[in-house]
Amino acid sequence: xxxxxxxxxxxxxxxxxxxxxxxxxxxxxxxxxxxxxxxxxxxxxxxxxxxxxxxxxxxxxxxxxxxxxxxxxxxxxxxxxxxxxxxxxxxxxxxxxxxxxxxxxxxxxxxxxxxxxxxxxxxxxxxxxxxxxxxxxxxxxxxxxxxxxxxxxxxxxxxxxxxxxxxxxxxxxxxxxxxxxxxxxxxxxxxxxxxxxxxxxxxxxxxxxxxxxxxxxxxxxxxxxxxxxxxxxxxxxxxxxxxxxxxxxxxxxx
Amino acid sequence: xxxxxxxxxxxxxxxxxxxxxxxxxxxxxxxxxxxxxxxxxxxxxxxxxxxxxxxxxxxxxxxxxxxxxxxxxxxxxxxxxxxxxxxxxxxxxxxxxxxxxxxxxxxxxxxxxxxxxxxxxxxxxxxxxxxxxxxxxxxxxxxxxxxxxxxxxxxxxxxxxxxxxxxxxxxxxxxxxxxxxxxxxxxxxxxxxxxxxxxxxxxxxxxxxxxxxxxxxxxxxxxxxxxxxxxxxxxxxxxxxxxxxxxxxxxxx
Ligand SMILES: Nc1ncnc2c1ncn2[C@@H]1O[C@H](COP(=O)(O)OP(=O)(O)O)[C@@H](O)[C@H]1O
Ligand SMILES: [Mg+2]
Numbered sequence: 001x002x003x004x005x006x007x008x009x010x011x012x013x014x015x016x017x018x019x020x021x022x023x024x025x026x027x028x029x030x031x032x033x034x035x036x037x038x039x040x041x042x043x044x045x046x047x048x049x050x051x052x053x054x055x056x057x058x059x060x061x062x063x064x065x066x067x068x069x070x071x072x073x074x075x076x077x078x079x080x081x082x083x084x085x086x087x088x089x090x091x092x093x094x095x096x097x098x099x100x101x102x103x104x105x106x107x108x109x110x111x112x113x114x115x116x117x118x119x120x121x122x123x124x125x126x127x128x129x130x131x132x133x134x135x136x137x138x139x140x141x142x143x144x145x146x147x148x149x150x151x152x153x154x155x156x157x158x159x160x161x162x163x164x165x166x167x168x169x170x171x172x173x174x175x176x177x178x179x180x181x182x183x184x185x186x187x188x189x190x191x192x193x194x195x196x197x198x199x200x201x202x203x204x205x206x207x208x209x210x211x212x213x214x215x216x217x218x219x220x221x222x223x224x225x226x227x228x229x230x231x232x233x234x235x236x237x238x239x240x241x242x243x244x245x246x247x248x249x250x251x252x253x254x
Numbered sequence: 255x256x257x258x259x260x261x262x263x264x265x266x267x268x269x270x271x272x273x274x275x276x277x278x279x280x281x282x283x284x285x286x287x288x289x290x291x292x293x294x295x296x297x298x299x300x301x302x303x304x305x306x307x308x309x310x311x312x313x314x315x316x317x318x319x320x321x322x323x324x325x326x327x328x329x330x331x332x333x334x335x336x337x338x339x340x341x342x343x344x345x346x347x348x349x350x351x352x353x354x355x356x357x358x359x360x361x362x363x364x365x366x367x368x369x370x371x372x373x374x375x376x377x378x379x380x381x382x383x384x385x386x387x388x389x390x391x392x393x394x395x396x397x398x399x400x401x402x403x404x405x406x407x408x409x410x411x412x413x414x415x416x417x418x419x420x421x422x423x424x425x426x427x428x429x430x431x432x433x434x435x436x437x438x439x440x441x442x443x444x445x446x447x448x449x450x451x452x453x454x455x456x457x458x459x460x461x462x463x464x465x466x467x468x469x470x471x472x473x474x475x476x477x478x479x480x481x482x483x484x485x486x487x488x489x490x491x492x493x494x495x496x497x498x499x500x501x502x503x504x505x506x507x
Binding site: 018090099253254 | 268305307309326330331333341344353357359406
């Protein structure tokens, strides 16, 4: 069907990097401010009232959740707002697709780029959290791989949505109705087990829930069960990867 | 000799509306074909199908021996495109826009930088390489888009209203460059609203109306062939005639 070219995908990543490098200084602050505020409010402020959660200090529980959530948010910003501008406002997708690079390479390149961005910001936050004492195992060196996988997944998901929406306002709905609930209810701030019974199956559907489980296992050196969650993420990536390729041709080629 | 661009029985439908209706033509090496038509005639749509930005409803296009539907990367490698909209990346500078574009053709970094310098000089933008796109005038953007389209040393250049909105000086700069490219063996496919531009550049003119080719020929001989004094007269008469024709059909039905 739509053949992918590794070379072309590499070019797309390079192009994204060119723009990113210039805007890094302005984008690093907002991307890290959000998890830092939550870290202070919950991990430090609220922690005094909570004590241990699932056998670990609440500070560690929240911080490991925030590392994974930071990658989700970084990838989502890239795949929604940034991608929308490139598709519909500046139309750089069309400029690039005039070269030997085809639309399917552009969209997959951007999903991978979302994964890279997620890795960069997630790791930066991880380092900050490390200085505050949130790292308890050498297994933490594997966290960036998890951040990439999670970023790739949310990159694909965000791009699917961005390709479907008729205008920019709908991106807010995605942020409010899809991303924000996942942020809150994915074992990030409190255990899913403490939620109402009927809500728990939905949490299981949240990719962030599985990413948090892996991230926490690696940061605290308790990796039992992370293979299942990793497998869940990989399977979802494989299942949805074809959809943006199909949609980009349906929505941008008339 | 085999044509570098071959369009045969090309049609495009948007739903039930036919924007391009059974168009065929062949472009040879170092020749220039101009598509002349009123707004909405189907010129841009035809060009978009050639550079794979619009899907082909019916018919076949080959560029440089490759089929556009089957191997778009290969056909696009042979093309330089000046689209009707500028499509420049506002997050990058003038220089970076060139580099970003050239990367996609696998042009080695060193060579790419050299070509970029030369083309920016040609486009009169050598002193603007650090400028943001938003700092450029409309004419400068147009010249930048042309410079960008030449980065990959294309065999065919597609120019969709390349000089619309430009001052007369800029138009002459562009015409001279296109003449030079043609003499080097490059082929041009052009749309324009300017008769002088068509007369100056084209070896063959296709008058397109409502997606169909109504007349074709060299700019000097076409008018006489259809019984008119000038290209402009032929163009107006041919396109108007069909408007009236339709009114009559509508009135009768
Ligand atoms: N994406 C589209 N969807 C529906 N109709 C379109 C689309 N693009 C162009 N058209 C229609 O096709 C016709 C030809 O358009 P176009 O090729 O842009 O004309 P030209 O370039 O000759 O001015 C016009 O009637 C235009 O409204
Ligand atoms: Mg047009």
